[in-house]
Amino acid sequence: MTSHQLSVKVAINSWRLVLERGDKIFSTLTQDQLLKEVAPGKNRLIYLCGHLTASHDAMFPILG
Numbered sequence: 001m002t003s004h005q006l007s008v009k010v011a012i013n014s015w016r017l018v019l020e021r022g023d024k025i026f027s028t029l030t031q032d033q034l035l036k037e038v039a040p041g042k043n044r045l046i047y048l049c050g051h052l053t054a055s056h057d058a059m060f061p062i063l064g
Contacts, residue, residue: 022052
């Protein structure tokens, strides 16, 4: 395995780990918790989750 292949493997494994952690956090929240504002007058958790999902989905074309 070349150093480039190893770097790609490490990056993908790190990405998967972060996704698993996020999934674990968001899946335990109730609907009321997801609708709660992060700070007064700021976005709700569900809005932030949507942006994380969109960013994740945008990575597929980038990574091929």
